[in-house]
Amino acid sequence: MSPRTCRVSEFFSGESEGPRRVIELRDVRVERDGRVVLDGITFTVEEGAFLGIIGPNGAGKTTLLKAILGLIRPSRGEVRVLGMAPQQLRRELHHIGYMPQQVLFDPVFPVSVFDVVMMGRACCIGTLRHPSRKDREAVLESIRAVGLEGLERRPIGELSGGQQKRAFLARALCLETRILLLDEPCAGLDVEAQEAFLALLAELKERRGLTVVFVSHDVATLARHADSIVCINRTMHLHGSPQEVLGSRRLHEAYRCEFDFLAGDGGRSDKGGA
């Protein structure tokens, strides 16, 4: 295989009866410094699904995403992505786009939007090689997809918060992306920018048939967009449709507070204390 070409892995090119299971977790436990941060996490994500992962601060949501990405190894249980352990993923990584919670970059770092999105293709280009015309076209296509055309040459630090999020989404999309792992992508955005980002995400998901795993502590936002929701707080509390999860008493136990979704503000009122 030429390292310049991001090819579709056998997982997607092979025949399949029914939707493929792109992510599977079985009884996953993660420990850090001898402390259990996740335990008994079991769920599967099918191709084309939009899974929301919710939980209060410190629930282990980011850790869970990192375990899926293979950045953290579980001490027990099994994680499988595209049918294999995350550490074994090689060219399959071309199908996975990741957007971390916060990219702590220096605002004067001398790179343009184009340069940042091109970073997303680094693993596809291959070591000791430089971007080809095909890589540049893929980057421009990705920038257009997130609505940042005309800003390709703008330094990343000069963009607004919402535009920067779009640039990082473009970076996550500029390979043969089939799975998007998003960690609190709307954090720090105002309501208008959040809605614009989510509308863009929904459109991209439909158009490209993406599987989306979206981590957030904002239950109401996810309830409007996700097909199913997993609620964790170190252990797994719930997994079901947004209606099932929001209607369950166990959601309140996970967050240790009461929710008031009918008020439409998506907020929560602390009654039990955190």
Add this chain to the structure above:
Amino acid sequence: MLRYVFMQKALLGGMSVALACSLISFFVVTRRLAFMGMGISHAAFGGVGLGLAAGLDATVTAGFFCVAVALGVGWLARRGRMHEDTTIGILFTASMALGALVVGLARRYNLDLMSYLFGSVLAMSWGDVIAAAVLSLLVCLFTAAFFKELLFVAFDEETATASGLPVRSVYYGMLTAMALVIVVSIKLVGIILVSALLVMPAATGLQLSRDYRKVIAFAVLDGLASMALGLWLSYVADVPPGATIVMVMFGFFLLAMALSPRRLLRSP
């Protein structure tokens, strides 16, 4: 001045290290490794002291020492047990103390040591010039070969790791490259001032552009011009080359600040 062989050697060696240092300085500044550069260069004193006391080639012992300290700091920092600056603070002072102790015990506090501390145009042999050229070439090749990986890691290490790039190897490669350019630069510039070569060129370039290609071009230009002008001034005024080169670099930095488009845009 080029009639003199010692100046030919100083200029050839100086331009080689200026090129490599300027290139590396882009990543030192953008990854905020300036203190690491200072730590590694000062740690060279331990290696120089051991070399002088044992009668070995001090550049070789300093080379081993610097690479070991750079990789040690990197390893400790990545394990996350201690902050990088704390580790550097401990290892570089301990290395300097070791150097001072060994030299003191060996009663060989001599001119050699002073030239290592402050640099000397007379200190470079043809062997040093060849070593500087070869190591600088290696560092330039490493930077060119892994440029996109180095850039991604400097900008956003977490996503670079998640995308499957060899982040750890790139990080240790970068530290080794820093240690090597420091070692080949200390004879000319001196232990105390060599870290300026790893910071000022890119800092100057960043004043003038927000496109990394231009920042690197300005950095290299700054490094080469400062080296040539500094060596000439040091010859004319008969002053230590390291201090002259660094003062010229500082002058260019101030000029770049004054001419910075960002600064001019902010002005009413």
